Structures are given as structure tokens and as C-alpha cells.
Amino acid sequence: MPRIYESKILILATHGFEQSELESPRDSLRDAGASVHIASLDGEKIKGWDGDDWGREVAVDKALGDIDASAYDAIVLPGGQINPDLLRVEKDVIALVKEFHDAGKPIAAICHAPWILVEADILKGRRATSYKSIETDVANAGAEWVDEPVVSDHGIITSRNPGDLAAFSAKIVEEIEAGLQDRKAA
Template identity: 65%
Template sequence: MTAIQSAKILIIATNGFEQSELEFPRDQLRVKDATVHVATLDGNAIKGWEGSDWGRDASADLKIADATPEDYDALVIPGGQINPDLLRVEKDVLTLVKAFHDQGKVIAAVCHAPWVLIEAGIVAGREMTSFHSIKTDVKNAGGVWKDQEVVADQGIITSRNPSDLKAFVSKIVEEIEEGHHQRQAA
């Protein structure tokens, strides 16, 4: 069991992340006194996507390749279309996601970010949600898709879109405070 005030949370993203889906969890978890780090592919700041154009930069704390699950209680993956599509083809990202999964750590993915979970092979048999346009992708990967603002299954948390972010962050806090999750193989 980990109190949110002593939790360490890793957000992984690259250029094209949905602005609110990185900023809202990062900022709300920090307000709750969690330590939140942002890791990017090259360890440099990244640019978000907001509405129909590029948004604001988000600073980075480290490179994804340098992150280790042992240092964190949870992993958060923002969506948007661009960010998870770029992340899901990166070996370091998939290795990291699988390691968080294998260690029973909380993994939270919103919007299109379940694409990364699909590519990591951790979706089969799990109840999940996502942005509606990738519902078939989740189902084809063996996930049980639900149209709900937040779905948690053995510490894997998913939400549909920016309007679900409040429930998404609340569920992240709840799952971190529950502790490690014993998982059946996907």
C-alpha cells in the first residue's frame, strides 16, 4: 500500500500528446503531493496537440530508455492520435510497459493510448475502454471493451477522452493506494 503523497508516477509521451491528457494528470497528481516525472524518447521537451493545432511544450525529466519501473508506483500514458501511434513502435517503450505490467504496477492509458498496451501484449482478457475509434483494435487484441468513463482491471486503468480525466485521475490514486496487483498473463 502506498499513500498518494509518497507515490512516484511516470508519464511517458512524445510530440503530439493530447494536451489535457498529459497536463491534467501530471498537475492533479502533483497537487496531491505525488512525485510525477515525464519521460520522453530523447529526454527533451515535447509539444502537445490541442484542438486542431500544436499546443504547449511539456518539459521532460528523463529519457524513456533510462526509466526503470522499480523507481515508480505507476505509469501513465496520455493519448491523442499522434503520441501513442509514435510510442507503440518504440522498443524501449514496449519493454518499459511490459516491465511495469510484470511487476504488478499500476498502468493508466487514456484515449488512443491503449494502442501502446495492445502492442505490448497486455490487453487480452482485460476489461478496458478507449477512444471510440479504436474500440475494434481493443477487441481484436482480446480486450473486453466497455463504454465507461474509466475502467480498471487488475491495476490497468483506461479512459475514453479528455472529459473522463477527473475520473481517470481519481482511479489512478485509488489503484496506487491499493498497492501492487497480481496479474494473470494477458
């Protein structure tokens, strides 16, 4: 089983990510010893959304087109309303998420980011949560939507909102250390 301090984790985001939903897991996972890379669509800096206005820029390590999923142990998808809505229409984003899914690697999505999982069609038969406003989208994708802070089902980790970030990050660590997941059970 991989240990968190031996793992490589990818965070995929674009402009409009919820500031805390990228920075908190990034910092928590790095503090636990993981190597964390941030990717954007074009490899350029991305700007967050913080409260009711634009937030800070975040440096990016790679462009989406340069990502080799086999080099990573997990992927984290921050929420916010803007970020996942922009990402879920990108065919290469959906293909990458499916690649992580098919390899049995942990996929973590918070707030509105389960929209990306809906688009990738990987929630059918799973328990999942999300920000309340996309509950119907998650349920219509075939998931059993539950009102819980963090839900993990065969390595697919979902969380409701930024108030649950500590539990979200802890669950990512737990799933990485559990190893690859059998996704045929859903």
C-alpha cells in the same frame, strides 16, 4: 500499501500528446502529493496537440533510456492520435510497459493510448475502454471493450477521452493506494 503522497509516477509521452491528457493527470497527481516525472524518447521537451493545432511544450525530466521502472509506482500514458502511434512502434516503450505490467504496478492509458497496451499484449482477458475509433483494436487484442468513462481491471486503467480526466486521475490514485496487482487473473 503506498500512499499517493509517497508515490513516484512516470508519465511517458512524445510529440503530439493530447495537451489536457498529459497536463491534467500530471497536475492532479502532483496536487495529491505524488512526485511526477515526465519522460520522452530523447529526454528533450515535447510539444502537445491542443484542439486542432499544435499546443504548448512541456518540460521533460528524463529520457526513456534513463528510466528505471523499479523506481516508480505507476505509469501514465497520455493519448491523442499522434503520441501513442509514435510510441507503440518503439520496442523500448513496449518493454517498459511490460515491465510495469509484470511488476503488478498500475498502468493508466487514456484515449488512443490503449494502442500501446495492445502492442504490449497486456489486454487479453481484461475489461478496457478507449477512444471509440480504436474499439476494434482493443477488442482484437483480447479485451472486453466497454463504453464506460473509466475502467480498471487489475490495475490496468483505461479511459475514453479528455472529458473523463477527473475520474481518470482519481482512479490512478485509488489504484496506487491499493498496491501491487496480481496480473495472473486474466
